Amino acid sequence: MTLLQATDVYRFYHVGDDETRALRGASLEVRAGELVVLLGRSGSGKSTLLACLAGLDDPDGGQVEVAVASRRLSRRPEVQRARLRAEHLGVMLQSGNLLPHLNVLENVLLTGRILGKPDEVRARELLAQLGLAGRLAAYPSQLSGGETARVSLAAALAHGPAILLADEPTAELDLQTEVQVAQVIEAFVRQPGHGALIATHSPRLAAHASRVLRLKDGRWQDA
Numbered sequence: 001m002t003l004l005q006a007t008d009v010y011r012f013y014h015v016g017d018d019e020t021r022a023l024r025g026a027s028l029e030v031r032a033g034e035l036v037v038l039l040g041r042s043g044s045g046k047s048t049l050l051a052c053l054a055g056l057d058d059p060d061g062g063q064v065e066v067a068v069a070s071r072r073l074s075r076r077p078e079v080q081r082a083r084l085r086a087e088h089l090g091v092m093l094q095s096g097n098l099l100p101h102l103n104v105l106e107n108v109l110l111t112g113r114i115l116g117k118p119d120e121v122r123a124r125e126l127l128a129q130l131g132l133a134g135r136l137a138a139y140p141s142q143l144s145g146g147e148t149a150r151v152s153l154a155a156a157l158a159h160g161p162a163i164l165l166a167d168e169p170t171a172e173l174d175l176q177t178e179v180q181v182a183q184v185i186e187a188f189v190r191q192p193g194h195g196a197l198i199a200t201h202s203p204r205l206a207a208h209a210s211r212v213l214r215l216k217d218g219r220w221q222d223a
């Protein structure tokens, strides 16, 4: 079963007279049961692709479909994209996705609250699995880089999305914590009807992949 599908996605950035062709016709599918790992050198377009897949950015060409819901995500007003994202996608960004005035538990419950179905048991369970049971009352400014990444992952998963999109989820983690994160992602993918796409530079995380895709200058390396 296909959960998420991108078809011929283009994204160009313009700064002054300069044009950066960040994505040049990238297509992909994330299917149920898959952990797809996205590799590519810095600047190859991984974050841009994830942002388009998450509906945080809109492609200049091509389209993104939340196939599990048979709904197009691209070329919709932001409010509709945000709704589709909340309902079906868990998104973990490199920059972190935590609100500074909410504590750890409140941040992890936030998307569930917006959807009207906060699941505190699941939120606490995820935080415990990620070694954060003792940090529920902490605020984002009080967290280390590695703790922020783990809380962001919990926040991406707590509302029960079908698809996880994560940008370098283990960038700032030591080996032991990286293993914890990989286990949580693998457990997520093992649930029927769930799948994940993860951009990473970590060979250890890539070793967990069901499939590896390589981006180079905005297109698949083998294309």
Ligand SMILES: Nc1ncnc2c1ncn2[C@@H]1O[C@H](COP(=O)(O)OP(=O)(O)OP(=O)(O)O)[C@@H](O)[C@H]1O
Pocket: 013, 014, 015, 020, 021, 022, 040, 041, 042, 043, 044, 045, 046, 047, 048, 049
């Ligand atoms: N907002 C922006 N404005 C202009 N250029 C951008 C913007 N965002 C990204 N780019 C450019 O688009 C290209 C792809 O960037 P992107 O961040 O997607 O790469 P990446 O593979 O995620 O890199 P990294 O591994 O360093 O995170 C790069 O050349 C980058 O400089």
